[in-house]
Amino acid sequence: MKTNRRQFIKIGALGTGGIALAATTHNWSFAADLVKKYVAGDTAGQRTATYCEVCFWQCAGWVYKDEDGEIQKIIGNEDDPHCNGRFCPRGTGGIGQYHDEDRLKTPLLRTKENGKDVFKAVDWDEALDFIAAKMKGIAEKHGPECIALFTHGSGGAHFGHLLKAFGSQSITAPSFAQCRGPREVGFLTTFGDIIYSPERTDIRDSKCLVLIGSHIGENMHNGQIQEMSDAIDKGATIITVDPRFSTAASKSKFWLPIKPSTDMALLLAWMNVLIENGWYDKDYVERYTYGFEELKAHVQPFTPEWAYGITTIDPNVIRKTAKEMFDASPAVIIHPGRHVTWYGDDTQRLRAVAILNALLGSWGRRGGFYNPEKANVPDFPVPEFPTPKRTPTEAYEGKYNLANEVVSNGICDATIPTPDKNCSFKMWMVNGTNLMAALPNQKQTIDAINALELLVVVDTMPVEITGYADVVLPECTYLERYDMLRKSPHREPNIAVRVPAAQPKYNSKPADWIAKKLAEKLGLDAFFPWKDMEELLDWQLKEIGSSLDEMKRIGVKKFPRTYDDLYFAPGEDVSFNTTTGKIELYSTDMEAEGFDPLPVYTPHEEPAEGFYRLIYGRAPMHTFSRTANNPNLTDLMDENTLWVNPKVAKLWGLEAGQEVKLKNQDGIISTFAIKVRITERIRWDSVYMVHGFGHNNKKLSRAHGRGINDTELITNVKVDPVMGGTGMRSNFVTFITDIYSTENEKKS
Amino acid sequence: MRYAMAVDTKKCVGCSDCVVACQTENKVPIGYCRDWVVEVMDGTYPQLEIEIRSERCNHCENSPCVRCCPTGASHYADGGVVLVTPDECIGCGACIASCPYDARYPHPDGYVDKCTFCLDNRVKKGLDPACVSVCPTKCMYFGDLDDPNSPVSKVLKKRKFKTLIPEAGTQPQLYFLI
Numbered sequence: 001m002k003t004n005r006r007q008f009i010k011i012g013a014l015g016t017g018g019i020a021l022a023a024t025t026h027n028w029s030f031a032a033d034l035v036k037k038y039v040a041g042d043t044a045g046q047r048t049a050t051y052c053e054v055c056f057w058q059c060a061g062w063v064y065k066d067e068d069g070e071i072q073k074i075i076g077n078e079d080d081p082h083c084n085g086r087f088c089p090r091g092t093g094g095i096g097q098y099h100d101e102d103r104l105k106t107p108l109l110r111t112k113e114n115g116k117d118v119f120k121a122v123d124w125d126e127a128l129d130f131i132a133a134k135m136k137g138i139a140e141k142h143g144p145e146c147i148a149l150f151t152h153g154s155g156g157a158h159f160g161h162l163l164k165a166f167g168s169q170s171i172t173a174p175s176f177a178q179c180r181g182p183r184e185v186g187f188l189t190t191f192g193d194i195i196y197s198p199e200r201t202d203i204r205d206s207k208c209l210v211l212i213g214s215h216i217g218e219n220m221h222n223g224q225i226q227e228m229s230d231a232i233d234k235g236a237t238i239i240t241v242d243p244r245f246s247t248a249a250s251k252s253k254f255w256l257p258i259k260p261s262t263d264m265a266l267l268l269a270w271m272n273v274l275i276e277n278g279w280y281d282k283d284y285v286e287r288y289t290y291g292f293e294e295l296k297a298h299v300q301p302f303t304p305e306w307a308y309g310i311t312t313i314d315p316n317v318i319r320k321t322a323k324e325m326f327d328a329s330p331a332v333i334i335h336p337g338r339h340v341t342w343y344g345d346d347t348q349r350l351r352a353v354a355i356l357n358a359l360l361g362s363w364g365r366r367g368g369f370y371n372p373e374k375a376n377v378p379d380f381p382v383p384e385f386p387t388p389k390r391t392p393t394e395a396y397e398g399k400y401n402l403a404n405e406v407v408s409n410g411i412c413d414a415t416i417p418t419p420d421k422n423c424s425f426k427m428w429m430v431n432g433t434n435l436m437a438a439l440p441n442q443k444q445t446i447d448a449i450n451a452l453e454l455l456v457v458v459d460t461m462p463v464e465i466t467g468y469a470d471v472v473l474p475e476c477t478y479l480e481r482y483d484m485l486r487k488s489p490h491r492e493p494n495i496a497v498r499v500p501a502a503q504p505k506y507n508s509k510p511a512d513w514i515a516k517k518l519a520e521k522l523g524l525d526a527f528f529p530w531k532d533m534e535e536l537l538d539w540q541l542k543e544i545g546s547s548l549d550e551m552k553r554i555g556v557k558k559f560p561r562t563y564d565d566l567y568f569a570p571g572e573d574v575s576f577n578t579t580t581g582k583i584e585l586y587s588t589d590m591e592a593e594g595f596d597p598l599p600v601y602t603p604h605e606e607p608a609e610g611f612y613r614l615i616y617g618r619a620p621m622h623t624f625s626r627t628a629n630n631p632n633l634t635d636l637m638d639e640n641t642l643w644v645n646p647k648v649a650k651l652w653g654l655e656a657g658q659e660v661k662l663k664n665q666d667g668i669i670s671t672f673a674i675k676v677r678i679t680e681r682i683r684w685d686s687v688y689m690v691h692g693f694g695h696n697n698k699k700l701s702r703a704h705g706r707g708i709n710d711t712e713l714i715t716n717v718k719v720d721p722v723m724g725g726t727g728m729r730s731n732f733v734t735f736i737t738d739i740y741s742t743e744n745e746k747k748s
Numbered sequence: 749m750r751y752a753m754a755v756d757t758k759k760c761v762g763c764s765d766c767v768v769a770c771q772t773e774n775k776v777p778i779g780y781c782r783d784w785v786v787e788v789m790d791g792t793y794p795q796l797e798i799e800i801r802s803e804r805c806n807h808c809e810n811s812p813c814v815r816c817c818p819t820g821a822s823h824y825a826d827g828g829v830v831l832v833t834p835d836e837c838i839g840c841g842a843c844i845a846s847c848p849y850d851a852r853y854p855h856p857d858g859y860v861d862k863c864t865f866c867l868d869n870r871v872k873k874g875l876d877p878a879c880v881s882v883c884p885t886k887c888m889y890f891g892d893l894d895d896p897n898s899p900v901s902k903v904l905k906k907r908k909f910k911t912l913i914p915e916a917g918t919q920p921q922l923y924f925l926i
């Protein structure tokens with residue numbers, strides 16, 4: 001048996017040598033002065049511009065302090081198109097990230113003490129010297145491209161810059177292959193463009209919004225929930241397809257309680273109805289699309305009656321909802337969703353969604369999908385990055401050619417050397433993403449980590465991935481630092497600034513400081529020619545006619561659109577960025593790669609007797625691991641519950657509030673137990689829980705052992721051959737009611 | 749002047765932003781809240797209905813809490829807003845027992861606390877209460893019922909509404925649009 005080189009260390013397990021050091025905070029005058037300069041004189045009533053980091057929506061807001069100079073509240077910036085002056089609960093509770101006393105406080109280095117792995121508290125110099133020496137060694141022996149960065153959030157810009165300067169382009173975010181990747185590729189192959197983030201959905205002017213498994217209102221993607229509410233006010237029809245009676249379903253005119261995993265059949269039937277009845281935008285289809293005749297012939301057999309047997313949705317409802325969509329067109333949105341890695345044929349399902357939108361002519365139309373534009377902000381001039389010997393996609397050569405971003409699980413898998421392939425990733429840097437909860441198939445992740453020479457984790461909280469690290473670097477929260485300008489595409493190009501409202505607590509540091517300091521130790525100073533973030537931002541802002549001073553005052557700045565209109569003009573000649581220059585109903589890219597050029601229905605695995613499909617989602621007050629220990633947000637919700645249909649509960653004799661463990665189809669048993677919530681809101685063939693709970697690090701005092709981590713039960717992963725997405729909805733669980741039985745202890 | 753609030757149950761998604769915003773604005777200690785969210789579900793799968801309500805003190809026109817307060821700490825302030833003066837409150841809890849809506853809680857500092865409609869810290873400065881101004885669905889309306897142009901007057905004219913436990917005779921000033 002292979003022994004694990006790497007023992008999981010709970011952050012609490014500090015070696016004795018470390019304890020004394022941990023108490024003394026090593027002060028770096030550089031960062032401290034820089035922050036002090038701004039924070040000085042900041043008294044109650046004054047506000048500091050920031051943008052939120054609790055989720056990717058990055059709403060811009062103002063941080064206010066109380067009379068004692070302590071951060072008290074965060075309020076949305078009225079001028080910000082991402083939030084219109086209103087934060088979501090997570091953003092409002094974002095102050096909890098700053099106040100959380102369980103935060104990572106000082107750099108930690110893995111070391112041995114009496115044959116046991118422990119973390120030793122070290123100062124920043126020692127931690128960064130250690131990393132720099134290792135990186136140089138790896139670069140010499142294997143090449144700099146053997147270092148990969150997994151990132152989520154604002155730190156990625158700083159560490160990504162460092163990695164590129166060092167000679168690696170292996171930069172990846174689980175938000176692609178574990179989340180929204182299939183929709184980007186599905187739309188890219190159809191319309192030649194992606195959905196972007198924030199989504200380009202013109203919900204506020206939509207007359208019909210179709211949600212397929214997308215639970216807006218439980219996912220608090222701010223602009224979308226605000227616009228959905230506006231649309232409700234204006235009388236828009238909402239159609240929700242979900243096996244669960246979601247909050248959105250409860251606001252909908254039509255709820256289609258679909259049998260899980262059969263969405264493709266419904267989408268094909270809708271196409272069939274639209275085309276058979278002539279309920280599509282003929283002019284648009286003729287002018288802009290490619291392959292209509294093929295599509296028409298293809299969907300001809302997929303009648304609502306055919307779909308009924310698969311989806312359990314009444315054929316009349318399929319027809320009626322199709323008519324609603326057509327009547328609202330082109331102000332209709334078949335929403336592409338966000339977390340769409342479900343069954344492994346997800347890109348094809350999102351192609352079907354894209355095709356429906358094309359038939360209804362909603363792309364490029366008011367109330368459909370608008371053309372977003374991004375503010376054009378120049379980069380601070382730096383020398384040209386070295387060309388890496390190997391591109392990241394070589395890690396999964398010959399596969400996922402249509403992926404438009406780096407596939408995280410592709411990097412993870414390639415880290416484990418096989419006889420025919422040794423991509424020799426020797427080091428990972430992981431920033432702002434708890435890979436133990438983000439990547440399915442934990443065993444694979446741990447195997448990959450064990451093949452590494454160095455794992456560096458940069459985070460604010462002792463999330464599980466820190467336990468596998470060789471070095472843990474405590475970054476400060478977004479309220480204590482500058483970051484790069486936010487410049488996401490939107491209706492109007494705009495930028496937002498993040499300015500520190502307080503000094504970094506404990507011995508934590510801003511990500512930009514960590515990257516720059518490490519760069520200096522690697523001799524990469526030339527790539528970080530700015531004195532500090534203030535100089536960098538001020539330079540960028542002056543290039544576009546603003547300044548850091550101005551941005552500190554206003555927080556958000558909008559610019560006029562320059563290159564295109566928000567919508568297509570009637571009859572406008574539009575060329576799309578696809579092979580044919582048209583909207584490809586029939587995808588030539590898919591065909592060239594050997595995939596079905598038109599989406600087909602494939603039946604997916606079904607639960608065995610006594611098992612239920614594990615469905616997971618979001619709660620409005622949490623963003624997964626990131627908020628799991630936040631004192632303000634755990635106050636609202638501190639554990640997930642297992643939604644069980646009353647029929648199922650009766651069958652198993654389950655009572656409301658009873659704790660159960662879960663066992664999946666592969667015999668994996670959950671570490672912790674979860675409370676049963678008996679509710680009619682879930683189908684009898686499925687159970688549901690909110691993702692992001694069940695943390696097993698005791699140092700997360702509010703999150704430890706609260707509920708179940710669904711990721712540990714997701715071991716049957718259906719990889720999308722088109723873009724590498726990890727389909728996670730083919731996992732089935734059964735109940736273990738005797739939670740204290742030793743037989744049911746988790747085997748490790 | 750008669751301050752009142754309306755909450756649109758058709759738009760509220762139960763996100764609890766109103767709860768957090770109140771906590772941070774009014775420094776409500778963690779573990780306590782002045783407003784909260786109620787979700788009522790009805791039916792069997794797949795014939796289901798949910799009503800979601802953001803609830804708080806109803807600032808009743810005929811408040812049992814004010815009536816039963818032995819020290820006068822609970823009182824009517826401007827616009828009929830029911831307030832507690834912490835200095836005068838002896839923490840006896842009579843008001844907590846008398847409120848049919850469970851709107852009050854014992855503050856760890858020894859007095860009874862509850863929603864103030866953010867009267868002094870926001871409304872008198874021309875701002876909406878914290879919950880109203882943060883709500884991402886914009887489902888809350890606040891203002892003076894005596895002013896026909898206030899958002900709350902306008903929406904109550906346009907929409908069907910209800911109050912909670914009207915039979916208690918408290919004349920609540922928190923309206924739910926249905």
Ligand code: SF4
Nearest residue numbers: 052055058059088091
């Ligand atoms: S949607 Fe909420 S959590 Fe996300 S950035 Fe906006 S306020 Fe923050």
Ligand code: SF4
Nearest residue numbers: 760761763764766883
């Ligand atoms: S903030 Fe608004 S939508 Fe959210 S629970 Fe409160 S009232 Fe409802």
Ligand code: SF4
Nearest residue numbers: 805806807808813847
């Ligand atoms: S809701 Fe309760 S606390 Fe508020 S005024 Fe009425 S009785 Fe008093």
